[in-house]
Amino acid sequence: MENKDTQVEGEGTMANKATIVVHSGDMDKLYSALIIANGALAMGMEVSLYFTFWGLQRLRRGALEKGPLSKMNMLGLGKWMVKRKMKKVGVVSLERLMQDFKELGGKVLACDMTMEIMGIKKEDLRDDLISEYCAVGTYVNEAKESTITLFI
Amino acid sequence: MANIKVDCVGETCPVPLVETRKALRKAEEGDIVEVIGTHPASKKEIPMAVKSLGLELIDTQEEGGVWRIRIRR
Numbered sequence: 001m002e003n004k005d006t007q008v009e010g011e012g013t014m015a016n017k018a019t020i021v022v023h024s025g026d027m028d029k030l031y032s033a034l035i036i037a038n039g040a041l042a043m044g045m046e047v048s049l050y051f052t053f054w055g056l057q058r059l060r061r062g063a064l065e066k067g068p069l070s071k072m073n074m075l076g077l078g079k080w081m082v083k084r085k086m087k088k089v090g091v092v093s094l095e096r097l098m099q100d101f102k103e104l105g106g107k108v109l110a111c112d113m114t115m116e117i118m119g120i121k122k123e124d125l126r127d128d129l130i131s132e133y134c135a136v137g138t139y140v141n142e143a144k145e146s147t148i149t150l151f152i
Numbered sequence: 153m154a155n156i157k158v159d160c161v162g163e164t165c166p167v168p169l170v171e172t173r174k175a176l177r178k179a180e181e182g183d184i185v186e187v188i189g190t191h192p193a194s195k196k197e198i199p200m201a202v203k204s205l206g207l208e209l210i211d212t213q214e215e216g217g218v219w220r221i222r223i224r225r
Contacts, residue, residue: 038166042173044205090164100170104177 017046018148019139025054026070027079027094033152034097040148041104049101050139052111055152057118059110059125064094098129107131109138153182160189161218168194169201172223176205179225184210187221195219 018040022033033055037047051059058064072078102108110125112133122133132138143149158175160168168189175185187198195212198221202209210222 035166038170042166042169043201090162092163092167097166100174104170104173 016044017048017142017146018150019048019050019143019146020149021050021052021139021151022055022058023053024070024152025057025067027065027067028070028082029152030055030058030064030067030094031091031097033150034094034101036150037106038097038100038104041101041106045148046105046107047101048107048109048142050109050111050134052114056111056114056120056125058094059108059129060120061124061126064098064126102129109134111135153184154180156183156185158185158187160187160191160194162190164191165193167191169197172198172201172221176207176223176225181225183225185223185225187223188218190218195221198223 018037020033020037022030024030033049037049040047054067058067068076069079069082098108108129109132110130112135114120115122115125115133156175156179158171160171163171168187168191172185172187175187179185189195195214199209199212202221202223208224210224212222213220
């Protein structure tokens with residue numbers, strides 16, 4: 001069934017793109033970014049995630065799940081309690097969300113200026129996840145064609 | 153035409169939506185994707201995704217807290 005009012009699958013139109021800046025490295029904010037991103041992909045949008053500053057730290061090898069809670073972390077106790085509750089409710093891991101994001105065709109972009117400032121080398125990062133290393137121009141170029149842009 | 157089953161019983165946001173999309177991507181035109189699950193919001197949101205993908209929602213059923221959604225690719 002073709003519905004003329006809706007987007008045709010895979011079409012890269014303006015109404016069909018979301019760009020999200022992942023500035024925070026906090027665990028809960030990473031969940032927000034990835035859940036929104038995966039939801040947008042599932043609804044047929046194109047999605048790019050721009051990892052910068054503290055967000056980019058989470059793309060270091062072995063660091064994806066290592067972020068603190070943005071509030072009430074209490075030296076990790078708050079995070080431990082939230083994680084326990086999440087497990088009970090059946091929330092999947094950030095790693096799983098990231099794998100799903102890639103499988104559904106999402107793009108992961110790494111900010112190269114952050115890499116310079118923080119002394120991060122390409123070999124420190126998860127190259128299995130990163131689609132491209134880029135700067136602000138790439139972000140603006142994609143954001144101006146997007147109907148959803150978020151800074152998390 | 154194949155009938156593809158996706159079991160999302162016990163899964164929460166965003167897994168039912170994501171697994172539905174994965175199955176739809178793999179399906180061939182004309183295939184039927186049948187998703188079962190228990191996450192209440194997904195019962196409303198999977199049909200929204202089907203609509204925005206321009207695909208056909210065949211039907212939605214619910215029995216004892218378990219819903220079943222059938223989609224034609």
